[in-house]
Amino acid sequence: MLSITILVEPIDTIHGNYKGLKTSQIKQLKRLYHQKLPGDRPVTPEFAQRLAAIATEINQAVCAYINRRGQVIRVGVGTPRQTQIPPLELPRYGAQRLCGIRCIATQLKIEPPKESSLTAMVRQRLDALVVLTLTGVGKLRRGGGATGYVKEAYLAHLLPQPNLDLETSAYWTVSPAMSVDAISQQDFFDLVDGLEAEFEREYVAQQVDTNQERVILVGLKSDRTSDREFDESINELIGLVNTAGGTVLQTVSQKRSHPHPQTLVGAGKVREIALKVQTVGANLVAFDRDLSPAQVRNLETQFGVRVVDRTEIILDIFAQRARSRAGKLQVELAQLEYMLPRLVGRGQAMSRLGGGIGTRGPGETKLETERRSIQKRIARLQKEVNQLQAHRSRMRQQRQKQEVPSVAIVGYTNAGKSTLINALTNAEVYAADQLFATLDPTTRRLSVTNTVTDKAQNILLTDTVGFIQQLPPPLVDAFRATLEEVTEADALVHVVDLSHPAWENQIRSVMQILGEMPLAPGPILLVFNKLDRVDSETLAKAKEEFPLALFISASDRLGLETLRQKLAQLVDYAGVG
Structure with a gap:
């Protein structure tokens, strides 16, 4: 079985809503990092009961994230949605693979997993989600403190159906309520191997060139835009993406009277797009409108993949098409002027140097160096463009003579x-x-x-x-x-x-x-x-x-x-x- 690891923060970091907890309770949470589970089992009764005891003690849900080696790599206080791993920190293997991490979560109410928790599973592309429902929460034991134990458990995982559009519940399946002993007896490696084999077959069946960008398009329709104009704009964006070398997997649209200042589309639509990114294996999201630098950063944080707008796609096409020195010069100048205000916040995870739409053109020394150096480069290019302009003017004057x-x-x-x-x-x-x-x-x-x-x-x-x-x-x-x-x-x-x-x-x-x-x-x-x-x-x-x-x-x-x-x-x- 392939073992997958992930880069994480220091081993004693507690995530989620841990404020107000006692020092002793924080220590109990941190000790979870020293636990190790069998890699071929979803969970063990001992680990489940330990999580239940801590959750009962603090009267809050607790989540533990475990890799395929059985190591606890993340501990959080709260639901899977509140403690999920940021997209930029997750390994990305595309639509044919899972992320190599499962989540064991406690739930204080005896009921099936909530949709928000299952959605978090899809967004992270987790191997599985085990939800432990607790009973006895709030009851006092002798000597003080609370007691509680696992009443029943649910096992959820993704379904290998990447092209579903409407019902979010079609992205996953949830087992009937079972005992922890029953879940712990399941062959976890067999489950994961079977899922990834199905995902691989679905991926191959789509016959998508791995060298092409796999793109989700997003369109925003305002009250002033007619249906025909909106459709024409989306169709043109599809043509631009195809010309730039991408493959459009799906199109998402929303009607709003005003664009959202932080993400252009609404929060619900952002979550929907994030789900589609994971389920169809997209590595790029393209918007049909221009985005501010802050909007790009916010969206990339939510999606975990690069986000480009209409202007950046056109600039990329120009970078591919430029052949003469004059053409390359003008394209480089345009790209640098566009990218200059967008350099802030582009960290290692969102580097634009990996290739693909929006990355061609100036290159590393001109896009991710200090702002002053880029401004000097722009000034020099502007001077060369002025010289080109003067040269073309002289040529026209000769023709006019x-x-x-x-x-x-x-x-x-x-x-x-x-x-x-x-x-x-x-x-x-x-x-x-x-x-x-x-x-x-x-x-x-x-x-x-x-x-x-x-x-x-x-x-x-x-x-x-x-x-x-x-x-x-x-x-x-x-x-x-x-x-x-x-x-x-x-x-x-x-x-x-x-x-x-x-x-x-x-x-x-x-x-x-x-x-x-x-x-x-x-x-x-x-x-x-x-x-x-x-x-x-x-x-x-x-x-x-x-x-x-x-x-x-x-x-x-x-x-x-x-x-x-x-x-x-x-x-x-x-x-x-």
């Missing part, structure tokens, strides 16, 4: 901008059905026919970084050198994925970002892409709402000749060429 019109292709991420520039100019820009597939702007020449002179004319097409709703402010600031390609262009082509269910919201998001830019962009040509994937009803609606728009399929090269003509008219309208 040659009187070559420039057109920037803008649009929501994954709208097909890179596919379009490839189809028009054979640019060989990387294009994929992913969010933020390309970050670095690519400029190519395109020959069109001047509508006035009827002669061939060159224009410059620039593929820009994709937009997204609630584009993180650190990215907007860091990528200002890149975004200036948009403001300095003579005209814009706004590409829209008409096959996306939220295409109307995406148009609004892009126009909002363009409207917030310091310089007003030139004339805009609206181009609906992916015509080959659109149903007739959606197409008719788009044509009715946007009669001047162009409809194309960049992948099938449909409507590109018409687009060339429109581009020529566009630069003529802008007064260039």
Whole structure:
């Protein structure tokens, strides 16, 4: 049988509500650490009676946590919920293993284990929970003091059903009331081996890549958010997580009029998420809203796994996609500015250096060093971004001297901008059905026919970084050198994925970002892409709402000749060429 140990506080530490106890009672509790049980038995009658005597003496519940070697590693005064081991101190083996610790708890009332105690068992992923109900509590024995003994006992353990959504009772099973002798005769190793074999089969059946993050998504719906907008936001977050390399296991949502200041969602929902983290083996919880540093710390303490928000996922994707020196520079600056206020409280247990979503980019020397060093690094990066901005400005001035019109292709991420520039100019820009597939702007020449002179004319097409709703402010600031390609262009082509269910919201998001830019962009040509994937009803609606728009399929090269003509008219309208 595999033996599992855990790092704990000093061996005489008593947890829970021990204030007001006598010195002699504290000593009795501390002596429990010197007890040793047979590893293959849930509990022994002798140990059970000793716990009962102490609980009766202090008139409070007592819990002892025991590893598979039979060593008492934690003693607490209170219920399993009040004395549970913090998630960050528990070993984490994923959904296919238990934590290697069982809890022996006393209960002053003769009744089955309470749901709060069973929930604590699930949150800690305990091997088992043995609940001893006591009788004779409060009765005086000769010579003073109280007496009491174990009336009956219950044995509870987890069920290997990781994908249950609603009934919390489906996470565990509880035996009928038994005597302590009956429980002590059970083969504990056989029980644990059988459970872990079932958990392993369930885990393998899910066919989840162990190299991917196993993610639980959390969405908060306010009174001002419609059901459709909320669903679109959640679906977009799922796409972001998949793009970042994670696998979404479950989605949890809550409707609140106002976000909770400490945890964003309510206390009950936090407990629900903590249960799901343990039962499905998640190692990351992603929120669809931005979290404050304090909220992240509070949530990570509750869940025992890393917590990221929407901005951090986008930053992580950018860190993966950056290829050029300029792109890496801008991403690093954005990540450092985002992480700087979040460094406080990140201890060893919550180190972001283990790999995965939210950990890529700057690295150890830039994320977990002293604040002053990071600020110096930010200042140096800012200086380099300014130099990049100046370089791009000089390049644009040279193009303007040659009187070559420039057109920037803008649009929501994954709208097909890179596919379009490839189809028009054979640019060989990387294009994929992913969010933020390309970050670095690519400029190519395109020959069109001047509508006035009827002669061939060159224009410059620039593929820009994709937009997204609630584009993180650190990215907007860091990528200002890149975004200036948009403001300095003579005209814009706004590409829209008409096959996306939220295409109307995406148009609004892009126009909002363009409207917030310091310089007003030139004339805009609206181009609906992916015509080959659109149903007739959606197409008719788009044509009715946007009669001047162009409809194309960049992948099938449909409507590109018409687009060339429109581009020529566009630069003529802008007064260039």
